[in-house]
Amino acid sequence: xxxxxxxxxxxxxxxxxxxxxxxxxxxxxxxxxxxxxxxxxxxxxxxxxxxxxxxxxxxxxxxxxxxxxxxxxxxxxxxxxxxxxxxxxxxxxxxxxxxxxxxxxxxxxxxxxxxxxxxxxxxxxxxxxxxxxxxxxxxxxxxxxxxxxxxxxxxxxxxxxxxxxxxxxxxxxxxxxxxxxxxxxxxxxxxxxxxxxxxxxxxxxxxxxxxxxxxxxxxxxxxxxxxxxxxxxxxxxxxxxxxxxxxxxxxxxxxxxxxxxxxxxxxxxxxxxxxxxxxxxxxxxxxxxxxxxxxxxxxxxxxxxxxxxxxxxxxxxxxxxxxxxxxxxxxxxxxxxxxxxxxxxxxxxxxxxxxxxxxxxxxxxxxxxxxxxxxxxxxxxxxxxxxxxxxxxxxxxxxxxxxxxxxxxxxxxxxxxxxxxxxxxxxxxxxxxxxxxxxxxxxxxxxxxxxxxxxxxxxxxxxxxxxxxxxxxxxxxxxxxxxxxxxxxxxxxxxxx
Amino acid sequence: xxxxxxxxxxxxxxxxxxxxxxxxxxxxxxxxxxxxxxxxxxxxxxxxxxxxxxxxxxxxxxxxxxxxxxxxxxxxxxxxxxxxxxxxxxxxxxxxxxxxxxxxxxxxxxxxxxxxxxxxxxxxxxxxxxxxxxxxxxxxxxxxxxxxxxxxxxxxxxxxxxxx
Numbered sequence: 001x002x003x004x005x006x007x008x009x010x011x012x013x014x015x016x017x018x019x020x021x022x023x024x025x026x027x028x029x030x031x032x033x034x035x036x037x038x039x040x041x042x043x044x045x046x047x048x049x050x051x052x053x054x055x056x057x058x059x060x061x062x063x064x065x066x067x068x069x070x071x072x073x074x075x076x077x078x079x080x081x082x083x084x085x086x087x088x089x090x091x092x093x094x095x096x097x098x099x100x101x102x103x104x105x106x107x108x109x110x111x112x113x114x115x116x117x118x119x120x121x122x123x124x125x126x127x128x129x130x131x132x133x134x135x136x137x138x139x140x141x142x143x144x145x146x147x148x149x150x151x152x153x154x155x156x157x158x159x160x161x162x163x164x165x166x167x168x169x170x171x172x173x174x175x176x177x178x179x180x181x182x183x184x185x186x187x188x189x190x191x192x193x194x195x196x197x198x199x200x201x202x203x204x205x206x207x208x209x210x211x212x213x214x215x216x217x218x219x220x221x222x223x224x225x226x227x228x229x230x231x232x233x234x235x236x237x238x239x240x241x242x243x244x245x246x247x248x249x250x251x252x253x254x255x256x257x258x259x260x261x262x263x264x265x266x267x268x269x270x271x272x273x274x275x276x277x278x279x280x281x282x283x284x285x286x287x288x289x290x291x292x293x294x295x296x297x298x299x300x301x302x303x304x305x306x307x308x309x310x311x312x313x314x315x316x317x318x319x320x321x322x323x324x325x326x327x328x329x330x331x332x333x334x335x336x337x338x339x340x341x342x343x344x345x346x347x348x349x350x351x352x353x354x355x356x357x358x359x360x361x362x363x364x365x366x367x368x369x370x371x372x373x374x375x376x377x378x379x380x381x382x383x384x385x386x387x388x389x390x391x392x393x394x395x396x397x398x399x400x401x402x403x404x405x406x407x408x409x410x411x412x413x414x415x416x417x418x419x420x421x422x423x424x425x426x427x428x429x430x431x432x433x434x435x436x437x438x439x440x441x442x443x444x445x446x447x448x449x450x451x452x453x454x455x456x457x458x459x460x461x462x463x464x465x466x467x468x469x470x471x472x473x474x475x476x477x478x479x480x481x482x483x484x485x486x487x488x489x490x491x492x493x494x495x496x497x
Numbered sequence: 498x499x500x501x502x503x504x505x506x507x508x509x510x511x512x513x514x515x516x517x518x519x520x521x522x523x524x525x526x527x528x529x530x531x532x533x534x535x536x537x538x539x540x541x542x543x544x545x546x547x548x549x550x551x552x553x554x555x556x557x558x559x560x561x562x563x564x565x566x567x568x569x570x571x572x573x574x575x576x577x578x579x580x581x582x583x584x585x586x587x588x589x590x591x592x593x594x595x596x597x598x599x600x601x602x603x604x605x606x607x608x609x610x611x612x613x614x615x616x617x618x619x620x621x622x623x624x625x626x627x628x629x630x631x632x633x634x635x636x637x638x639x640x641x642x643x644x645x646x647x648x649x650x651x652x653x654x655x656x657x658x659x660x661x
Binding site for chain 1: 500501502503504505507577579581582584588590591592593594595596597598601625626627628629630632
């Protein structure tokens, strides 16, 4: 690594190779459909020549731009600050105080890994401010690891916390939970969308339909739909398995200098570090499909978590993918140092909360049924039949979901955490650090007031900003809030006459 | 059995001028609807009956709302600042109590829109580190709002740490 004066260093020069090859690949990928599409008219040789020329121009241009960026970008780590400087035409300087660094995230795509470099994102964990993070894109892998350890080491780290305390590593048996996730139907549907899109580019949509129809000539429409759905499910299952492997290959969650470090990834690797002081709790999440298999996933509740961005395939807040419940329980307990999330006895909510949910469910069913029935009376009796079929099929489903949602409600107080449980389909149990509660929001609708219910929200600087306790009895809920954060609510409570 | 507890209302009402301020706001939006639908009804002859019907329905809902909502809202809206916390109650049909401890307050702002200016009113916004929204006290007298913001700013500056 080139060392300039005053400790200023350059990024890794291999970035130019990475950029050039990325753009060469992108350009070639974009050119391919055109070459194939116009080959019949203009001749394959000519098209290949044009495409090759285009790819070379794009690649050289991208490489030159990245070369200039690399030449004029320097960074340094002093005793007090991390600084990144760009000085050519436009001058930019970004500086982050070292004692405020809360995250150091390492990511590397397959090309970057081939060249042994990684992107390092250094953040202060503040959500709003512009200059709260800087990105070194890229530095060598060794330098990246060194930066992570150096920037997040704290003086208060005790010797008892041995470096590299492993909390969890990937167990390939967890693969069986991947197909029951929501990605399966999404990927299945996306596959059909992709086929339609690509065939449209080549004006071949009609041909695709014809081929499919000929392939299953003997089948009725219902049979054909069944076959297509089955194909979509198979593609979805294969896809979600593949996605799981790409995301969670070599997954390891460990404690390092008191901080949480998670590393994972098959092609794109990433290593996320969560500083201890940001931790506010954990959330154990049991989506319906996964729950029937007695498994759960664990998310972290921490300040300064990034919102899920488009290029992230999973929320960075997921600490453990769907795993057997016993594993989830152990990981949740080790992360927050208490069994609060899984062992707290939660109090259920009043019956009135159930009746509210049943009523909502019936409204949801009534809306389409009434619309169908009115249209049926005006237009055709077919819709009337649809209306009663919808009512018969949807009512039990909706009522089941209402009961399910009611059963999932609960709240409790543990030694250092408050616990709230809620969710329909996905059951979420959040254990939030009681000292991390920075306020309460208590809301009531006219219906809730009549039923003696309120919805409480414990506000926090972490994640979504608030954790709800839905439809709790007014007295019970206020006593819970008062017990969870002593003193805050007390002056505003009075006894009911 | 222990006696049941409930939240007591915060100590202070907002300024009585807030009622007229809310009414004026509603009157303006009613006026806009009347003008838009009325002009359309004059211009588009075939749809005149329907547009006038829509206008009638809008007024049938809009005028009672304009009178009832502000009065009800004024009876609900309250605020209080103690040594340790800011406590607000807002809403009318749907009501919301918010409590933020002094030590967790990050910023305090006062705002006044053009209509608030006309009634010499201000609103005070108190934000914490939570992404779930700030505490807002609307419809305060100019001077009371300024004093309140001043006091809150002083208290929060006395607290150290990043309030997360």
